[in-house]
Structure formats: structure tokens, C-alpha cells
Amino acid sequence: MRPFTTLTGIAAPLPLANVDTDQIIPARFLKTIERSGLGRHLFAPMRYREDGGENPDFVLNREPWRKAEILIAHENFGCGSSREHAPWALLDFGIRCVIAPSFADIFHNNCFKNGILPVRLPRELCDALMEDARLGGNARITVDLERQVVVRPNGQEIPFEVDPLRRKMLLEGLDEIGQTLAHAAAIAGFEARQKAAQPWLYA
Amino acid sequence: MTTPRTLFDKIWDAHVVERLPDGTAILYIDRHLIHEVTTPQAFEGLRAAGRKVRRPEATLAVVDHNVPTDSTRFTGIEEPESALQVATLERNVKAFGVPYIPLDDPRQGIVHVIGPELGLSQPGMTIVCGDSHTSTHGALGALAFGIGTSEVEHVLATQTLLQKPAKNMRITVDGTLGFGCSAKDIVLAIIGRIGTAGGTGHVIEYAGEAIRALDMAGRMTVCNMSIEAGARAGMIAPDETTFAYLKGRPFAPKGEAWEKALAYWRTLPSDPGARFDREVRLDAAGIAPMVTWGTNPEAVVPITGRVPDPAEEPDPAKRAQMQRMLDYMGLAPGAPLAGTPVDVVFIGSCTNSRIEDIRAAAAVARGRRVAEGVRALVVPGSGLVKKQAEEEGLDRVLKEAGFEWREAGCSMCLGMNPDKLKPGQRCASTSNRNFEGRQGPGGRTHLLSPAMAAAAAVTGRLVDVREMAR
Secondary structure: OOOOOEEEEOEEEEOOOOOEHHHHOOHHHOOOOOOOOOHHHOOHHHHEOOOOOEOOOOHHHOOOHHHOOEEEEOOOEOEOOOOOHHHHHHHHHOOOEEEEOOEOHHHHHHHHOOOOEEEEOOHHHHHHHHHHHHOHHHOOEEEEOOOOEEEOOOOOEEEOOOOHHHHHHHHHOOOHHHHHHOOHHHHHHHHHHHHHHOHHHHO | OOOOOOHHHHHHHOOEEEEOOOOOEEEEOOEEEEOOOOOHHHHHHHHHHOOOOOOHHHEEEEOOOOOOOOHHHHHOOOOHHHHHHHHHHHHHHHHHOOOEEOOOOOOOEOHHHHHHHOOOOOOOOEEEEOOHHHHHHHHHOOEEEEOOHHHHHHHHHHOEEEEOOOEEEEEEEEOOOOOOOOHHHHHHHHHHHHOOOOOOOEEEEEEOHHHHOOOHHHHHHHHHHHHHHOOOEEEOOOOHHHHHHHOOOOOOOOHHHHHHHHHHHOOOOOOOOOOOOEEEEEEHHHOOOEEEOOOOOOOEEEOOOEOOOHHHOOOHHHHHHHHHHHHHHOOOOOOEOOOOEOOEEEEOOOOOOOHHHHHHHHHHHOOOOOOOOOEEEEOOOEHHHHHHHHHOOHHHHHHHOOOEEOOOOOHHHOOOOOOOOOOOOEEEEOOOOOOOOOOOOOOEEEEOOHHHHHHHHHHOEOOOHHHHOO
């Protein structure tokens, strides 16, 4: 996984609540056996018209937000399905940080596995960042995971919370499976105890 | 005296392999169900790292999401991308030694239908699958939740997940459900009450007289939609109904092992005095048949209700969202839901495709005809459900009424196989999500129970099924 340390970039405002995973990437685009190449389907229902052409009003079809690396949204972002294609599509488009007042659990979890940082901030701070984001290219936002701050274009620093283990994994780009396999002896020990106590689980 | 624990706490504690210094647990996973859509990249990851599947025998693969539900599936899947996903799963299960139920196996079906049906899902287990509706298996008294593909790979390689404990929420549904109402109406009423993010960060335990009175199919319907309330998982304490359901199923423990398992399962229900972070109470008697009007499951009202008016919503963001939903759904503020014409009726999905659901639909359909111009599909959740329905003659009742009788699969729940809505079509659906475009681009979904869906099919409009009783 590509580490996430600090990111300064253009932020796209998406002032919608309950953006579900079918909006982020509809199920018809999940018929792939790859992780890459999903960026063109990101937000397909909002981003493209029925004839397949771009919807010129959608933020990611406008300059400078075509190059957005940060997304600002409202409550319960990523609700719905467990599809990891949602963070894959964001990542493939170039978005590495989503800032919102709240996230759905599975999406939130999936982000960390892919080098995307989801940042929870109170609604009023998200709204302030939304205003910054609307200014486009002259108003870059910095997300500093090391110091756990979002820096507004005016220099104001907004601290955020992040789970310490997940922060470490992101900062160092660690392979989570490799980390867990270092505990293989403990897993084997657990299995031996469980098998003795609940043999039907191993029948 | 130990601290009283919840059902969730007990299953959690019994599966912690190791606690890491920051409180994250390495949590052991007893059962891993996999399907064609969310696993190709996970197996590819194992290959790239030269890793094996730790416990193939604790894993089961099935195809359900993208497979056609008509007879074309037996001559090869036409759609090349879907065919490739199925072929990739078949190649992977073979290479890694994972048990697999292929498309032409009579046991094939929706992963969340076949797990309980085969007795693979049992009380006290941790069960995961790369699908958010894995919460369904919580109906057995298991801790079951959906995971992403990276976590699928993690479970394949280590049989564990890194997890922080969830908070406990209890939703108690008191009293007795009224005539014409079902488990679907209970869970829609719950989501209407707590909202689509009401359960975020929590595992919900459903309790109370109305939940106890549900059969296993009903309990699965309720737990299935926990994710629609944002909860990580939903669960119901195992009881005699659970044990009677499980006994004799192919993968359920047998003989002495059954007795031993049963003794353990009886220790699982939440202790008196166990602490819940949040408690919600509903009265079943106050629940009417429910129908969604918007594009998320909390946008729900009783069938006797009306489409809400955005003008009455004080919060501007919420008002804008309501307006957007009404525009998408093609509904007028203040209009009664009953009487809204439908184009398509879908009875199926991991929420409502079990034999009990098909019986409920057939009871309404018997002796009636699907309304002119309405397309109505009944898609059994598994080959075994289909077989049983045919043995009971339900397929005949439905076909005579003009319903299509299909092969098992996810079908029109999610618009990734040939069963899809066309833009603008309005569908009365027993599935779980009414998101924009969920059943096909531009499709309009009203979520409701199987009996309500059958009533919509035969009248051609959303209707209160209670009015149709003879």
C-alpha cells in the first residue's frame, strides 16, 4: 500500500448527505477482476448524462476539480454496500482523502486498506472547508496525517482524530496481512483451544 | 460475580486471539462465505504474495450476484464480464482448495440464504462475507458482518480480522404484530425511526416479544437490513426456534456434538443487567405495512400514509435532499402512497426469498392475476427453496397468476445481472435498497414486504394488503 503522510491539493465540494456506494460506483461496474481502471466510473450516475456524455454541472467535470485529490462531503458518506470498488474508484480518479462529518463503517474501514484517509470533522468545519473548496485552484487544502491537522488556505489548522494503529499503517504503508501473520503462533494456539472446547466448529 | 455481558460481548470475547496495545483485537473468524464479485482481487493478492488460504474448510464459495436467473445460465453466461468473474472464482477455488457450490448444483443460491439453509451459520460463530448483507446470519445468534475485499484477503490468509469492538444497541419490539404485517414491516419501521446512520458504530441486538415470535426467515429479514440502519451487524439471541431450525441441517452438528453445541448455545443470550450503549423500543401493534417513498430506506411511511412535503422540512439541506428524492421518484408532495401505479414487481433477494416469503406471496396471488402491463418476478433464494416451493405447488399458483418463476440468484436487487429496471420504471420490490439506480439506471424502487409486493402485482398499484383479505 502506498503510504499516506501529507497531501496538499485541490478539494472538490460535494455537499450531499448519504452518498451511497451505488452513487460512488454502481453495481454494473463491479464486474471486473481488477482493482485498477475504475476511476472513469466514479460517481457515474451524477457525472455522466444518459447519452454517456459528461454532465457539465458535476463538480468533477469542471476545472480545476478534475484534478481534485480531496473530497468534502456531508453526513454518512459511503453508506450501503461493502464494495471496495468504491475506494478503488476514488483512488483511481486521484482522490486520497475524504472529509465528512460521518462515514458508514465498512466504507470507512475500506479506505484505510487502500491508502485513502477518511477524516471526520464536525459539520460546521466541513462547511467551512466546503467554502474553501469552492474557490478551486487558488485554495489548496493540506491534510497532514503526521500532525493530524487539516490546514485551510487561510492557514487555520483543524486537528482531527484518527485511530493510532490505522494512522501508523497509513504513514508507513504497512501490509496488514504481513503484520497479522507475525502473530501466526497465537492464531494456531487459539485454534487448538477452540477445537478442544468446540469440536463441532472443526468437524 | 462477573460483569453481565451482551450476546455480542460473549461472541466477541470468545474470538479474541490477541489484543494489540491500542485495543485493536485480532478476531478469529469461524466461517467465511465468498462469492464471485468481491473476491477476484483478494485471490490475486494472495498469489502475488505467495500466500495460501489458511482454512479452506472454513470457507465456502458460491456464485449469486451476477448470474442470470433464467434458463440461459445453463448454457453459459452470455455477458462476457460476468462469465469471466464466475470463471475466475472457479479457477481460484480450485487453485486454493476452497469448497464451491457451482451454478448447476441444486444447493446454489444467494450466499445469505444458503448459509443458514445448509446449517453452516450457527449460534456463537463469527461469520464474514464480502457483502454488507452478511448481517443476515445474525438471526442465528452469530456475529456476522460484511467486509471489503482487502479484508476478504486478510481472512483467507489469516482466518482473522483486525477489529475494534462495536458498541451495543438493543432494539426491543414489544407486543404482537398486526394482521397483514411481517418482519419486513418491523425492520422498515425501525429504520424509519433510527435512520440510515442510526446504527453506525453499533451492533444491534433485536429483542422483545414480536422478535421472539418471528420464525427464522422473519428474523433473517430483520437482521439482513441492519446495515440499512448503518449498523455493523444485527443479531437475535438463539432460542428454541433457532435450535429447531438448525437441527438436522447438513452442516449442523450431529449426535453428541449437537448436545455439546446446544449446551454452549444456551449460554449465549445477553445476561440480565447487561449494559447497552443505546436502547430503542417500538410497539409492534403500532406497525402497519410499510413502503418506502424515497431513495434511502429511512424514507419510509405506512401504506396508509402520504409522501412527505419538503416545504415542511425546516433544515435546508434535508429539504433539498427530500426534493431530490421526490424528483427522482416522480412523486408529488402530499400524495397518498396507496394507488401509485407500478410497472414491475420483484419478489426475491437475500431479504425476502425464503420459502416463507414465497408462501406469503403465493397466498395473495392465489386465484388472482397479475395486472395488465405489470411484469412480476419471483426469484427463489436458492435451488432448495425453489425445489420446496415446487413441491408445495407454489410455483404453479404463481405461474397461473402470471408471475415469472425464476432460478435462484440476487436478480433484480442490484442491477448487475440481466434482471434490471429500465429508466423511469417503478418497482415494488422486496429487496433491501432503494438507492438511485440500484435496480438499474433511472429505476424507481419502493421497498415492501412479499405480501405487499404480491398485492401490488395483482392490483397494478401500491395497495394495503390488509384490504385484500378475503
